[in-house]
Amino acid sequence: MAWKAGNGELFQKNSKFESFLKRSISDEAFERVRAYESCIVISEKENKAFKYVVLTDEKIYLTENPPKTLQEVVHFKDVISVDLVNEFPDFLVGQERTNTQQIAVTYTTSEPRRRSLRRSKRSPRGSLTELNGDRSNASTPLGYSSSLDSNSIFHEDAGYGTQSSGSLSQ
DSSP, X not given: OGGGSSOGGGSXXXXXXXHHHHHHSOHHHHHTEEEEXXXXXXXXXXXXXXXXXXXXXXXEEEEESXXXXXXXXXXXXGEEEEEEEOSOOTTOOHHHHHSOOEEEEEEOOSOOOOOXXXXXXXXXXXXXXXXXOOOTTXXXXXXXXXXXXXXXXXXXXXXXXXXXXXXXXX
């Protein structure tokens, strides 16, 4: 493991967890493990689940406690921000509450938002005017507006949108 080379004395070793990691990932990936730590995961899918987080050179993994399966959660290229949350966790008490650091990791997902284009029953292909409705008081050019509507992907977990440059093919 990469962390053994320099600052191993700052890290408490868990030999059972390390043997699980050796069985679960390749030798090359195991050598790239920087750290692992027990954590409490709060997400859209889970509410306060006690797990282990594993940090490698390129990815973040999560596993249950006790560990059964190792799942890749996010690649570092998809991470937008890591913020320190400046409050005490309300679900912990005593020493654990004061010694815990709470962080929020924001990242993009590769799952695009589902979009529905309603087309008129009169025309099997549809047209630009059917997609955009009344444009009498709009300042955006018609072609540009429809390219935004058909090619925009909104990342709900990140809270921002991206636009791909594509042609208007109908």
